[in-house]
Amino acid sequence: MAIEDYLFIEQPLIARIKEKMPGLQGVYACANLADLATQQQITPAAHVIYVGDETGTTSKDQGNLGKVQVVTQLWAVILAVYDADPINTGEGARRLAGPLIASLLRAVSGWKPDDTVKPLVRGRPVPPHYANGYGYYPFVFKAEFVFNT
Structure with missing residues (x-):
């Protein structure tokens, strides 16, 4: 079956997080990290961002003349x-984030958005960020599938 929407994983991923983490105040699609930092925050929340692709260069990865690609x-x-942390140590944010991180990893790691995608696995770590009482804890997940051009 040909994939018509290259970013088809976004909405099922948002739905999965909403279903498995009902304690969140929201789960949002976000264009990039800069937008996330400048928006008025509702917390606790999850923000889903497409951050790009990895593609191999071998014939196994690129298929017949690059028309079939493992993405x-x-x-x-x-x-x-x-x-609200008056001494700005981030300790309170970490206490709040710990159980949410465990729930997120249980909800997404190994989950299959549909039959065309391999189970999601963790990607390269991104450091957390803390500022003015807000803690941001990013986790990258890899979704592998075959795209036929």
Whole structure:
């Protein structure tokens, strides 16, 4: 079956997180990390961002003249939490984030968005960020599938 929407994983991923993490105040699609940092935050929340592809260069990866490609899409899920921390150590945000991180990893790691995608696996780590009481905890997941041009 030909894939008509190259970013088809976004909405099922959002739905999966909403289903498995009902304690979140929201799960949002976000264009990039800069947008996330400048928006008014509702917390706790998850933000889903497409961060690009990995493609191999061998004939196994590229198939017949590059028309059939094994693609690994990278999807970041950033958990955002807030804790009014008068001394700005981030400790409260980490306490809030810990259980949410465990729930996120259980919900997404090994999950298959549909029959065309291999089970999602963790990708390269991205460091967390803390500022003014907000903690941002990013996790990258790899979604591998075959795309036929």
